[in-house]
Amino acid sequence: xxxxxxxxxxxxxxxxxxxxxxxxxxxxxxxxxxxxxxxxxxxxxxxxxxxxxxxxxxxxxxxxxxxxxxxxxxxxxxxxxxxxxxxxxxxxxxxxxxxxxxxxxxxxxxxxxxxxxxxxxxxxxxxxxxxxxxxxxxxxxxxxxxxxxxxxxxxxxxxxxxxxxx
Numbered sequence: 001x002x003x004x005x006x007x008x009x010x011x012x013x014x015x016x017x018x019x020x021x022x023x024x025x026x027x028x029x030x031x032x033x034x035x036x037x038x039x040x041x042x043x044x045x046x047x048x049x050x051x052x053x054x055x056x057x058x059x060x061x062x063x064x065x066x067x068x069x070x071x072x073x074x075x076x077x078x079x080x081x082x083x084x085x086x087x088x089x090x091x092x093x094x095x096x097x098x099x100x101x102x103x104x105x106x107x108x109x110x111x112x113x114x115x116x117x118x119x120x121x122x123x124x125x126x127x128x129x130x131x132x133x134x135x136x137x138x139x140x141x142x143x144x145x146x147x148x149x150x151x152x153x154x155x156x157x158x159x160x161x162x163x164x165x166x
Contacts, residue, residue: 034097035126038071038143043090045083049073060149067147075132075139084139088130091141095119095128102126123147 037043039051050072054060060068073091075084092114099105104120110133119126127144 033101033121033124033126033145034094035091035143035145038091038094039069039145043087045073045087048079048083048087064149065146066149068144069146070142070144072140072142088132088141091128091143092130095126095143098126 038049043049052068052070054068056066060066071091073079073084073087075081075088095117096114098121099107099117099119102119102121105117107117108115113130113133114128115130115133117126117128119128125144125146125148127146128142130141132139132141
């Protein structure tokens, strides 16, 4: 019984080093991007973020993806304004840094701030939107990190189409 439990625990964990998967769940391939800290729990506002993680399955197969992660920060009555403002600033900075290493990118600015970004990296895709910059915008910003299935790729137009459907 003990061996079975250890085996199940081992199989449920993974660590990505380059393209090799070996050990613990939170260390995904986004580790090599500047947005990694938004997902790893190290930010002081991490507990305030709405987080979604989907690994594999039918939902992702339709989009040729193997991993989907997102974090959203909302400035509202439940979120201290200072922490939300820090999160907005950090998210924008991290995405701007990731954009420097993108193979393909499309970014938009409004009022001198990053409004949206579609980034195609070597082995992942990053999407960012700061909804608070819209006229009627909610005070929120979101970073989405996605990995494609092995031997598949998605064009920038396919990536943008996927987000317009949502």
